[in-house]
Amino acid sequence: MKWPATIIACALLLCAPLQRPAYAADAAFTQFIASLWPEAKAAGVSRETFDRETRSLEPDYKLPDLILPGRPKTGAPAQAEFVQVPADYIKEASIARLATEGQRLLQKYRSSLDAIEKRFGVPPTIVLAIWGRETDYGRYSLPYDTLRVVATQAYVGRRKDQYRTEFILALKILGEGAVTRKEMRSSWAGATGYTQFLPSEYYKHGVDLDGDGRVDIWHSVPDALASAAQQLVNKGWQAGVRWAYEVTAPANADCTMGVPEVTKPISQWLRAGFVPVRGQKLNATEQAQSASLLQPEGIYGPAFLTTPNYFVIKEYNFSDLYVLFVGHLADRMTSPQPFATPWSASKQLRSADVEAMQQQLTRIGLYKDKLDGKAGMQTRAALGAYQKQAGLKVDCWPSEAVLRAMNGQR
Structure with a gap:
């Protein structure tokens, strides 16, 4: 059947309003961005910079961690750090490749790294390892336009107030000419540069180590690594202290003690039967240091x-x-040895299952932290406490057996 042109035209007109929500949302976004001008001006952003950078700015509704009308809330994407077992995340092949490259970079940037260690007390290998992990020593191309990311997150993200500030400071960075808009690429969360800084972190921790009059974490390796060191120092880094010591735990070790709140001088841990691997001897200064127990896979x-x-x-x-x-x-850049104890072949439960465990542990008073589906220190310790109460094997690991036991109790 052939429909008359007038009917087709009417149908098209009736359908047209269906397109309005997207247009209205974008118009509202434009209005929202315009409303931020007074804050940008107060932060030192020029009108020229504001207009230039926001003129054709559009939101990216495909980003994670947004709250969009008519759509279910979406959380942050599952980071590998929280969904992979250690053997998958800390792959020997990746570590070996990055360590080899790190050794080369130790020599290439020796003078800058020496200056960083002298000024901040942070070993060169630590800042290189951060660079390697964050962007593969600058080889990884960050996929997003930083300004668009922080603008979208400020408009419809779950942390609007935080990203409102990040947006203003991103404009300030662009206005100061530290980097071009094209080169200011970021992760979905707005972290940018070789060592992945949010705009606010750029201003809190940025260092001009190469002395060219600007902080450039996108092209200047000395600036990026010095800024990473400054961030560590600002967060409490202690010069001359290792990050951790691998040990062999005694058979009777209580894995529920593996939380930051339980700290003892290393000498006390050693007297309790914890033994540094490979016969490593700790001097008196090291033994006097305060330390916590970490068993990432429970007793495994x-x-x-x-x-x-x-x-x-x-x-x-x-x-x-x-x-x-x-x-x-960082250790592998100066020593070829892997961890003395291999990672086990443990299975990582789905985040939803871990969160269900956290909910049950909260109900029975054993867990007081976030319900986030991540098997972190507090969750593992609470699971160990539950296993003690339930007469199960105490291994502080979220296994299917423990999940079944909890489901049976419900």
């Missing part, structure tokens, strides 16, 4: 005595596996 796999510097690195990325990767990569 390697164990570590972690110093305060461990938790400083963790402020860079709040993941035990991230710190282990960075710390181990």
